[in-house]
Amino acid sequence: MADELANVEQFVQLFARHQRGIQAYLWTLVLNRADCDDLMQETSVSLWRKWAEFDSERDFFRWACGVAFIEVLRFRRKTASQRLWFSEELMETLAVEFVDDVERGDLRAAALQACLEKLGERERKIIEARYRSGASAEKLAQELNRPVSTLYKLVARIRDRLHACIEGTIARESRP
Secondary structure (H helix, E strand, O other): OHHHHHHHHHHHHHHHHHHHHHHHHHHHHHOOHHHHHHHHHHHHHHHHHHHHHOOOOOOHHHHHHHHHHHHHHHHHHHHOOOOOOOOHHHHHHHHHHHHHHHHHHHHHHHHHHHHHHHOOHHHHHHHHHHHHOOOOHHHHHHHHOOOHHHHHHHHHHHHHHHHHHHHHHHHHHHOO
16 A cells, blocks of 8 residues: 555656646647647546556656657547648657757756856855846845946856856766
């Protein structure tokens, strides 16, 4: 019983973490909100039914998108006479590109976090105040007792360093 509960909890946690991404993936393929909602429901049920087949060594998001793609193909066959659809080749291309874009975004987010940690404390506080807290440039310049133009130049230099760090981190991690 405990194993069953842990299994259910694992599914719920993974599904909750990736639900929006799966829905965005479906949206990319069907472009109709009502159809997307219907397909999300069908995909959710299919994921739960196939959960026992899931290999925990695999990426849940990729697996879930594969299941969602099958649901889209079923839906497409069922409604083929009612509406126009993208070609299956285009749908496959969109599906692959979407998942790859999500993975690149995850890589970039992890690289950004690592690069932020490499900044000096003052620089990190400036970037966090400007972008995470949403402080206006004028307010931040006032707090630092600097002209706004100086703050803009400082933020631009920090952003350039972060960009170079992120690109370098991704390039190193992408090498085979």
